[in-house]
Amino acid sequence: MQEISQHIADRLRWLRRQQGWSLDRTARETGVSKAMLGQIERGESSPTVATLWKIASGFRVSFSSLLAPTAEVSGEATTVQPERRAAWGEDAAGMQVVPLFPFDPVLGFELFVITLAPGAVSESAPHAPGVVEHLVVVEGTLEVCLEGRWQRLDAGEGVRFAADRPHAYRNPAGPPVRFHDVIHYPRGVGG
Numbered sequence: 541m542q543e544i545s546q547h548i549a550d551r552l553r554w555l556r557r558q559q560g561w562s563l564d565r566t567a568r569e570t571g572v573s574k575a576m577l578g579q580i581e582r583g584e585s586s587p588t589v590a591t592l593w594k595i596a597s598g599f600r601v602s603f604s605s606l607l608a609p610t611a612e613v614s615g616e617a618t619t620v621q622p623e624r625r626a627a628w629g630e631d632a633a634g635m636q637v638v639p640l641f642p643f644d645p646v647l648g649f650e651l652f653v654i655t656l657a658p659g660a661v662s663e664s665a666p667h668a669p670g671v672v673e674h675l676v677v678v679e680g681t682l683e684v685c686l687e688g689r690w691q692r693l694d695a696g697e698g699v700r701f702a703a704d705r706p707h708a709y710r711n712p713a714g715p716p717v718r719f720h721d722v723i724h725y726p727r728g729v730g731g
Contacts, residue, residue: 544607544608545583545586546583547606547607547608548580548587548592548606548607549580549581549582549583551605551606552577552580552581552595552606553581555599555601559599563577563578566598569598569599570594570595570597570598570599571594571598571665572587572591572594572595572598576591577595588635589635589637589662590662590663590664590665592606592607593664593665593667594665596667596668597665597666597667597668597671600668600728602642602643602650602723602725603637603643603650603652603723604639604642604643604650604652605642605643607637607639607642608639608642634656634657634658634659634660634661634662634711635654635655635656635657635660635662635709636654636655637652637653637654638652638653638654638655639651639652640652640653640720643725648724648725648726648727649722649723649724649725650722650723651720651721651722651723652720652721652723653678653718653719653720653721654709654718654719654720654721655716655717655718656682656709656710656711656716656717657711657716658711658713658714658715658716659711659712659713660710660711661708661709661710661711662708662709662710663685663706663707663708664703664706664707664708664709665706666703666704666705666706667703667704667723668704668725669704669726670704670725670726671702671703671704671723671724671725671726672700672701672702672703672723672724673700673701673703673707673721673722673723673724674698674699674700674721674722674723674724675693675698675699675700675719675720675721676696676697676698676719676720677693677694677695677696677697677698677717677718677719678695678718678719678720679695679715679716679717679718680695680711680714680715680716680717680718681693681694681695681711681712681714681717682709682710682711682717682719683709683710683711683712684699684701684707684708684709685707685708685709685710686699686701686705686707687705690710692712693719703723
């Protein structure tokens with residue numbers, strides 16, 4: 541976890557320098573307080589998934605780029621071993637995120653396996669314009685709030701939606717729910 545925290549701190553610092561943004565400007569663009577941004581950069585705070593999404597959206601970069609370097613496309617087959625991938629969380633909302641395939645700049649997507657603890661609710665601010673999410677429930681029952689309405693998805697069911705609007709996920713009860721989340725970025729966003 542310390543390695544991921546250091547990568548997040550380094551990446552945030554690099555993004556700010558790349559844009560020439562002060563902490564004040566970064567706070568305005570991301571909706572994350574200046575104090576929290578400073579704590580993240582100094583490695584004094586582990587941001588929640590929701591905070592990381594705000595940062596990624598503000599900089600118009602992929603979520604996985606905050607957790608790991610961008611994937612290199614080699615044309616070769618890539619084997620996924622999620623148990624060997626570093627997870628982010630479980631955060632205060634009861635959400636754990638594991639990047640299966642980090643952001644691919646050629647194809648414009650990233651793939652995560654997400655686990656929500658029983659009773660957990662995670663609210664997400666709008667992502668960058670044009671971002672689309674595709675969810676498929678692997679185990680358990682997931683409820684997704686889109687356009688202010690909750691809908692239930694059981695194992696094997698999925699939904700695709702415009703993620704540039706507020707949305708939320710919750711595990712209504714029972715065991716943890718696991719789902720795959722493919723996030724597609726329009727050209728020019730995510731890199």
